[in-house]
Amino acid sequence: MDSDSIFKRLTIKSTLKPFDCDDSDLNDFFYNDALDFLKQLLAVTYVLENKKETIAYFSILNDKIDNRNPETKKRISKPLEKLLPHPKRLRSFPAVKIGRLAVHTDYKYNKIGTKLIDWIKVSFTIKNKTGCRFITADAYKASLGFYEKNGFKYLTDKDKNKETRLMYLDLFPFRKS
């Protein structure tokens, strides 16, 4: 990461600096949708940028993991049975979704994506104002390895052959109290 880089939350008045991650959907969201989503309170986007360009960005929004379908119960509630009195009775678990996360092509494989995930972990555990137990992500096929390396697991097998897969990370190990 350059020494002159800054990390900030976009505002609706922000000027977007050039960005290219080699994925047209992710580039397009950044240029055309990120500020509208912010304005409509649908997602908040954070950027890492230097004087010249955008190094990385991610958009996050509130989410929940539905605890009523049998597959989720098996993967989410069962392991929690020893920790929570009645986890199966909970209809859902609060979560934060990574809607989009992308690193500029020139900066990939420098642990920038990992650092952004680490920031989300801290922000939604020790710094969070509400309860949030999981991070979720609709991960692109090409980025599954990245999410796996960051501890994410698959929520279902039903999307095994799809272009994106639903993944989750339990935030419990990252709390400090």
Ligand SMILES: CC(C)(COP(=O)(O)OP(=O)(O)OC[C@H]1O[C@@H](n2cnc3c(N)ncnc32)[C@H](O)[C@@H]1OP(=O)(O)O)[C@@H](O)C(=O)NCCC(=O)NCCS
């Ligand atoms: C996927 C992406 C966000 C990863 O960011 P990054 O900063 O390059 O990743 P990191 O350097 O933090 O990588 C962490 C680990 O994941 C691995 N990794 C990174 N991208 C990977 C990929 N696409 N497939 C498999 N493994 C990957 C790295 O090798 C590294 O492994 P290591 O700990 O053994 O060294 C970035 O490559 C990107 O923007 N890709 C295009 C857009 C995209 O697919 N975004 C996700 C959509 S939700």
